[in-house]
Amino acid sequence: MRQIFAIMWKDLQVEMRSKESLLSMLTFGLLILVLFNFALEPSPALKRQITPGLLWITFLFTGILGLNRSFSLEKENMAIHGMLLAPMDRGLVYFGKFGANLLILFTAELLTLPFFLLFLNMPLFAHFWWIIGIIILGTIGFVAVGTLFSAMSTNTKMREVMLPLLLFPVSTPILLAAVACIREIIAGEPFGAFLRWFVLLVAFDVIFVTVSYLVFEFVIEE
Numbered sequence: 001m002r003q004i005f006a007i008m009w010k011d012l013q014v015e016m017r018s019k020e021s022l023l024s025m026l027t028f029g030l031l032i033l034v035l036f037n038f039a040l041e042p043s044p045a046l047k048r049q050i051t052p053g054l055l056w057i058t059f060l061f062t063g064i065l066g067l068n069r070s071f072s073l074e075k076e077n078m079a080i081h082g083m084l085l086a087p088m089d090r091g092l093v094y095f096g097k098f099g100a101n102l103l104i105l106f107t108a109e110l111l112t113l114p115f116f117l118l119f120l121n122m123p124l125f126a127h128f129w130w131i132i133g134i135i136i137l138g139t140i141g142f143v144a145v146g147t148l149f150s151a152m153s154t155n156t157k158m159r160e161v162m163l164p165l166l167l168f169p170v171s172t173p174i175l176l177a178a179v180a181c182i183r184e185i186i187a188g189e190p191f192g193a194f195l196r197w198f199v200l201l202v203a204f205d206v207i208f209v210t211v212s213y214l215v216f217e218f219v220i221e222e
Contacts, residue, residue, distance in 0.1 A: 003092045003093075003096065004092050004095045004096045004099065005096070005099075006096070007092070007093060007096025007097060007099075007100070008096050008099040008100045008103070011070075011096070011097065011100035011101075011104075012100055012103065012104070015100075015104055020069070021065065021066045021069050021104055022066075022104060022107060022108055024065050025062040025063070025065050025066050025104075025105070025108040026062075026108055026111050026112060028061060028062050028065055029058050029059075029061075029062040029108065029112040029115075030112065030115055032057065032058045032061060032062075033054075033058060033112070033115055033116055033119050034119070036054055037119040049183075051182070051186060052178075052179040052180075052182035052183045052186065053179050054116075055116060055179075055182065056138065056175050056178055056179050058112060058116070059105075059109055059112075059135075059138075059139070059142075060142070060168075060171075060175065062105070062108055062109075062112070063105050063108075063139075063142060063143070063146060064146075064163065064164055064167070066101060066104050066105050066108065067101060067105075067143070067146040067147065067149075067150045067163060067167070068150065068160055068163055070097055070100075070101055070146075070147060070150040070151075071097070071150055071151050071154040072154065090216060090217040090220055091213050091214075091216060091217065093216070093220065094147065094148070094151075094212065094213055094216040094220075095213070097147050097150075097151075098143060098144060098147045098209075098212075101143045101146065101147050101150075102139060102140065102143045105139055105142075105143055106135075106136065106139055109135055109139065113135075127185045127186075130185055131182060131185070134178055134181045134182055134185075134198075134201070135178075137178065137201050137202060137205055138174060138175065138177075138178030138201065140205050140209065141171070141174035141201070141204050141205045141208045141209075142171050142174060142175065144205070144208040144209045144212045145167060145170050145171055145208050145212055146163075146167055146171070147212065148212040148215060148216055148219060149163055149166040149167050149170070150163060151216065151219050151220050152166065152219050153166065173204055174201065174204045174205070174208065177197050177200045177201040177204060178201055180197040181194060181197045181198055181201060184197060
């Protein structure tokens, strides 16, 4: 556990000093919200339909910015070799990176959410904690595969392009489940309909984290 927290703390310290990823993610997220708000001008009925999808589209594209930088510093300074030579399980490197990416992205999401509620004027406060829980679960699955593909695309010449091409198709199931959960809450559907999607969301989280952890050792060696 100490190795995991050491890697997480190192990445978080770098981010706290530069704030490059967090500021770029927040700025990009706000830009998406402003463009959608003024381009669509949706009616109240249409807002209820597009809000879940728009929320996760915003999180998806802001997350890509942060994940693209996940292994960039280690690659540029050749620090990844020292990390791999350390006497510890390669999976601990994955969980350290996963934890740091998760905290950074979730912070950006929390900072973006109030502006989202302001622009679209949606009554989500009645289900606030359910919304936060769904965002956490959706972010866990997204970051799990995002961290793996970030390590995979680091050695490519076009990693900014390669990461979205790999991540978007694979993360589609978890994003669909997260969108459906929020949609059911907003629509006030029976709890059973929401629960089916919620269980599916948790199952995808477990699968994505487990598979990414098992595959990471082979990916990072390449």
